[in-house]
Amino acid sequence: MTGSKEILIVGAGPTGLVLALWLARRGVAVRVIDKTAEPGTTSRALVVHARTLELYSQLGIADALAARGLPFTAINLWARGRRVAHVELGALGRGLTRYPELLIVPQDEHERFLIEHLRHAGVEVERRTELTGFEARDGDVLARTRRADSAEAESSFAYLVGCDGAHSTVRKTLGIEFPGGTYERVFYVADIELGGAQGELDLKELNLSLDDADFLAVFPLKGARAARLLGAVTPAAQQHHELTWADVSGEAIARLALDVRRVNWFSTYHVHHRVASRFAAGRVFLAGDAAHVHSPVGGQGMNTGIGDAVNLAWKLADVVSGRSPAGQTLLDTYEPERIGFARRLVATTDRAFTLVSRGGRLARWIRKSLVPVRCRPSRGAPSCAGSCSGRSRKRPSRTAAGCSAAKGRQRARR
Ligand SMILES: Cc1cc2nc3c(=O)[nH]c(=O)nc-3n(C[C@H](O)[C@H](O)[C@H](O)COP(=O)(O)OP(=O)(O)OC[C@H]3O[C@@H](n4cnc5c(N)ncnc54)[C@H](O)[C@@H]3O)c2cc1C
Numbered sequence: 213m214t215g216s217k218e219i220l221i222v223g224a225g226p227t228g229l230v231l232a233l234w235l236a237r238r239g240v241a242v243r244v245i246d247k248t249a250e251p252g253t254t255s256r257a258l259v260v261h262a263r264t265l266e267l268y269s270q271l272g273i274a275d276a277l278a279a280r281g282l283p284f285t286a287i288n289l290w291a292r293g294r295r296v297a298h299v300e301l302g303a304l305g306r307g308l309t310r311y312p313e314l315l316i317v318p319q320d321e322h323e324r325f326l327i328e329h330l331r332h333a334g335v336e337v338e339r340r341t342e343l344t345g346f347e348a349r350d351g352d353v354l355a356r357t358r359r360a361d362s363a364e365a366e367s368s369f370a371y372l373v374g375c376d377g378a379h380s381t382v383r384k385t386l387g388i389e390f391p392g393g394t395y396e397r398v399f400y401v402a403d404i405e406l407g408g409a410q411g412e413l414d415l416k417e418l419n420l421s422l423d424d425a426d427f428l429a430v431f432p433l434k435g436a437r438a439a440r441l442l443g444a445v446t447p448a449a450q451q452h453h454e455l456t457w458a459d460v461s462g463e464a465i466a467r468l469a470l471d472v473r474r475v476n477w478f479s480t481y482h483v484h485h486r487v488a489s490r491f492a493a494g495r496v497f498l499a500g501d502a503a504h505v506h507s508p509v510g511g512q513g514m515n516t517g518i519g520d521a522v523n524l525a526w527k528l529a530d531v532v533s534g535r536s537p538a539g540q541t542l543l544d545t546y547e548p549e550r551i552g553f554a555r556r557l558v559a560t561t562d563r564a565f566t567l568v569s570r571g572g573r574l575a576r577w578i579r580k581s582l583v584p585v586r587c588r589p590s591r592g593a594p595s596c597a598g599s600c601s602g603r604s605r606k607r608p609s610r611t612a613a614g615c616s617a618a619k620g621r622q623r624a625r626r
Contacts (some may be wrong), residue, residue, distance in 0.1 A: 218369050219242045220243050220371070222246075222372065225252070225375060225377060227375040227499050229323060229327060230326060231375060233329055234522060243554075244337045245338045247478055248340070249340055251320065253320050260515065262308075269310070276325075276495060277314070280325065280396070282432055283313040284301070285417070289420050290422070293423055301314060305446060341357050344374070360516075371497070373496075374502045378486075382496065388498070398445040399479065400444070400484060402475050403439075403475075405473050406511055407437075415437075419468070421467065423467060426443065428443040442508060446460070446531075480573050486506075494554070496548060499521055501517060503554060504554035506561045507562065512557055516553070518549070526548060571612040
């Protein structure tokens with residue numbers, strides 16, 4: 213044992229960056245390594261939840277991020293090109309949080325923002341530096357790294373945290389299983405620019421179209437004609453060649469009368485739902501995508517990783533600084549708290565994602581059960597807003613506030 217009090221953070225995605233920033237602000241020595249040459253340059257996770265902004269407000273950075281982002285206050289639900297519901301998020305979240313709106317900040321901008329604040333706190337991310345292995349010993353962790361110039365090094369740390377994404381080296385080295393599954397359909401994300409026509413869509417709001425064989429989410433982006441599309445690739449196309457924009461299922465795009473002029477970024481991906489069987493092993497921890505991956509429904513992936521980072525950060529800071537007499541007992545609370553949260557979240561997003569992406573069932577229910585309504589807070593609103601914003605730890609109610617309002621009106625008209 214060397215008596216090192218330094219913490220090694222592997223991975224400079226949002227999880228690793230928030231963990232490093234929180235620890236650095238508490239005066240804990242950290243090293244952050246990442247195997248890539250530079251931060252990510254694509255928008256990936258767009259939505260920053262209320263809970264994340266509340267955590268950032270404790271670091272004094274929430275308002276600065278909000279100033280860079282694009283708030284959106286409402287969700288519209290469409291079926292067969294007809295708007296069937298309008299949910300006002302601001303009204304749902306009011307009284308529950310200082311940040312009742314959802315905030316759009318593309319992940320690359322978000323990461324740059326965190327890196328700037330980390331730099332102000334005196335920490336630079338060490339790029340082109342890969343963790344190749346480690347040994348957890350009694351009083352420390354011996355980590356092996358390799359730089360792009362092939363230089364290898366061994367150093368000792370008090371703790372090691374794997375924030376190294378879904379293919380985590382840390383998780384694999386520990387032999388921790390990653391049970392779950394992969395959805396059959398291939399999905400796409402595209403950052404696009406629209407021409408003249410955008411149908412009846414309000415691009416400042418989130419629009420969700422649920423049709424028989426297709427679903428499409430249209431997220432607001434900065435710029436009058438910019439939007440992020442998320443949808444499914446046609447089943448026929450996903451069997452073969454390298455997928456392009458031509459392979460997207462265009463039915464919902466046509467129904468919403470979207471005139472896509474330019475595709476700035478296009479990516480396809482399989483959606484997985486997995487939770488690691490352990491989040492901790494002695495002095496080594498897993499956080500973020502290294503510990504759990506789930507469907508994009510609700511935009512929870514990045515936000516949950518940031519929640520892991522903050523939960524672990526204050527505990528590590530208290531233990532390393534000697535402020536907590538509970539020591540290891542305090543650190544032992546990380547796994548049950550965060551694994552429980554991740555399992556509930558994966559189960560919820562799995563149900564929601566299966567419903568919206570299977571095509572047909574939900575769309576049929578919506579067309580039969582909903583009539584065009586404007587949804588305002590009802591008795592069920594707090595649980596709905598809480599689960600959408602990442603603030604609720606309870607299972608969300610089966611009926612969202614907006615949908616119950618719509619159904620009530622339908623019954624009254626019969
Ligand atoms: C197309 C797409 C759209 C998405 N949309 C959303 C969304 O709308 N909302 C949402 O919340 N989430 C979304 N996500 C998920 C979100 O991007 C992830 O949840 C988030 O990036 C996880 O952050 P992380 O820091 O845990 O891991 P990552 O961002 O994966 O970062 C891991 C880092 O570790 C580094 N690394 C890996 N192995 C090593 C090693 N051995 N040594 C050193 N460094 C290493 C990698 O280079 C990487 O920088 C989306 C993801 C994709 C791909």
